[in-house]
Amino acid sequence: MPTMKDVARHAGVSTATVSHVLNGTRTVQPETSERVRIAIANLQYETNGTARNLRVRTTSTFALVVPDLSNPFFPEVAVVIQQEAARAGYDVVIYSIDVPHGESADLFEHYLRAIRRKRYDAVIYAETLLVTPTAHQQLIDSGTPIILIGGTPHPQADRVYIDNYAAVRDVMAYLVGKGHRTIAHITGAAGMASSSARQQGYRDGLLAAGIVPNPEFEVAGSFLYEGGYLGMQRLLERTPRPSAVFAANDETALGAMCACVDAHVSVPDEVAIVGFDDIALAANVRPALTTVYHGQREIGREAIRLAVSAHTQRTPEGGEEQKQTVIVPHRLIVRDSG
Amino acid sequence: MPTMKDVARHAGVSTATVSHVLNGTRTVQPETSERVRIAIANLQYETNGTARNLRVRTTSTFALVVPDLSNPFFPEVAVVIQQEAARAGYDVVIYSIDVPHGESADLFEHYLRAIRRKRYDAVIYAETLLVTPTAHQQLIDSGTPIILIGGTPHPQADRVYIDNYAAVRDVMAYLVGKGHRTIAHITGAAGMASSSARQQGYRDGLLAAGIVPNPEFEVAGSFLYEGGYLGMQRLLERTPRPSAVFAANDETALGAMCACVDAHVSVPDEVAIVGFDDIALAANVRPALTTVYHGQREIGREAIRLAVSAHTQRTPEGGEEQKQTVIVPHRLIVRDSG
DNA sequence: CTGAAAGCGCTAACAT
C-alpha cells in the first residue's frame, strides 16, 4: 500500500501539497495538481482512513444499534439510514444484538466497548431491552452524541419516534368503526416502551368506545412470530371469541394469522387482524395485512439529520446543545386482513 | 476523552507500562498493574482504536457486502457472521447496496472507496451484480483478502458457497418422485451465477426424468417478490398449467403463492410450489413452504473462518497463500406447499 | 520489571 509520501515523491511535491489537492483545502497550481493526480492514479493510492481519522479526530462514521435484524422493520430503517448517511458523507456500521438467547448480554457488552473504542461520531440506538440508561450514560460521558429511535426519552440524547399511542388509537377507532366490540390484543415484548404505549392505546381505544377492557382479551406476545402464534391460539379458546385482534407488530400479526389458518378460522371473516409497522411483507401475504406505517423512511432520514447535526454542532468543551425530539407521522394502511 | 498519557500520569508510570497492562504483553508487577487499572477505571479510559489501528496496521474489522438487506436471507447470514466475528475478536461492518434503482451504482462506487480507505482486514462479498471482477481486482491489488459468498470463483479469493446445481437436482427429483411431470421454473435475477446454476439444475432435473424442458414453463424472475408474483401469473395462463413450480428463491416463491391465492388456485392441490433458501419466513406462511436450506449458519461460520485465516496467514510481502474454497451442505426441507 | 523515544500516515499551522 503506497502512502502519501510515495505519492509526493512521485509527483515531486511535498505531502502537504498532496493532502491539499486531495482535500481541495487550498489553491494549488493546476499543473502541480495534475502531476499529483497522475501519481495517485499510477500508484493506486487511497487515503489511509485510520491515519486521517486520528489526525482530524473524527471518523465520519455512525454506529447503528438494532435489537433484531430478523424483524424486517430494522433492515428497512437500516437501509434508509445507510443511504442518507452516504449522502451526507458518513458511513454507518450496524450492530445487531439478536443472538441465541443468553449470549445477548455478553455480545452487547462487547459491542458497547467496541463502540466506545471506535470513536464513532454518533450512535443511533433503536429501542432494545439491553440498552439501559447506564449504557447510554457511558457513551454520553465519553462525549458521543446519541440518537434514540423510539424507546424512552433521555435528557442528553436526541430522539426520533412515532406516536405509538395515537397510532393505536387510530386502529382502535377504525376497528370500532367497522362494528367490532370484542377486540383482543397480543402485546409486544414486556418491558419495552413501545409495547406499553401500544397497549395503553388499545385499552383507551376500547374505553373511548364505551367498551370495558376484558383482561382475558389481552395476551402476552414478544414482537416475534411465535408470540403471535401462541397468543392467537389462546385467544381462539376464549368464549366469546374476539372478532378482531390488534397485534403489537406485523410479525406478531403474521403469527396470529398462521394460527388462524391452522385452526381453520377465517381471516378476516371470523376474526380481523391488524398489525403494526407496515413491513414490506405486510402487503405480500394473503390476506394482505391491515397495519400502520411506522415511518421507516422518515425515521431513517431524521435520525441521520439529527446525528449529523449533533456531530457538527458539537461544542469543543462542555457547552450543552439543546436536544431535539422529532415525531414522525404514522398512517393507517387498510388492506384485507381487518 | 482521556488518553493513555493521562492514565500513565495518574498511575505514576509510563505509557509503555499502561499499554502493556492493557494488552498483557509483558509481565508487570501486580501492584503497578493494579494502580494502572484503578486509574483506568477512575478516568473511564477506553483505548483509542483509531490510534491503535494506525500503529498496529490492522483494524480487527471485516467488511461484509450484501446486495439486499430486504431479502431476509442476507440478514440471516449477516447475523451469524457478526456473532462468529465477535467470537474471534473482530467487528464487521455491513454494506448493503440495495437502493431505489439507479442510485445503486453510485452508492456502490462510494462504498468501494470507503472500503479501500478503511483498511479492513478482509472483505466478505455476497454475489451481487455490481461486484465485478474489476471491483475485486482493485481490492486485491490493495492487498485486502477477499472471501466470496456464492457467485463465481476468482483465482485470488477464497470462496464459500452451496452447490446450487446439486440442490436443485434434489428438488427436481423430489417433485418428479411425487408424480409431477409439468414442472415450471421462475428464475432468479438475470446475470447471476446462482440463477443460472439453479436454472441448469431445473433443466437437467427434467431431462433426467425423461421430460423435455418446455420453454413456456421457464419464466424470468428477479429473486424478488414481484418477480415471483408476475411470473406465476404468466404461468397460470399456460395450457396445460404446470402442476408444480420451482421458484429460484423463497421470496419468489412467496410472490408465486400470493399470485395463486389471488387467482383462486390452490397450493399445493392445484399447483405445488417449492422455494430456495429456507429463510425463517418459509415456515411462517401458510401453506408452509417446501424449500432447500441454504446453509446460512455454515456460510457465516466458514466465511469468518476463512477471513480470519486469510488475515492472520497473510505473508508480509507477496507470498501467495493457497486460496480455499468450501462448499456448505444443503438440505431439502419438505413442508406443505409442494 | 520499567521507561524513553521512534514512528504508524496523515493534516494544519506556520513558514517562506
Add this chain to the structure above:
DNA sequence: ATGTTAGCGCTTTCAG
C-alpha cells in the same frame, strides 16, 4: 503557491 514540521494516541524496540 508550496514546503517544513509538529503532533493525533498508540505500540514496541531498545536500554537500562
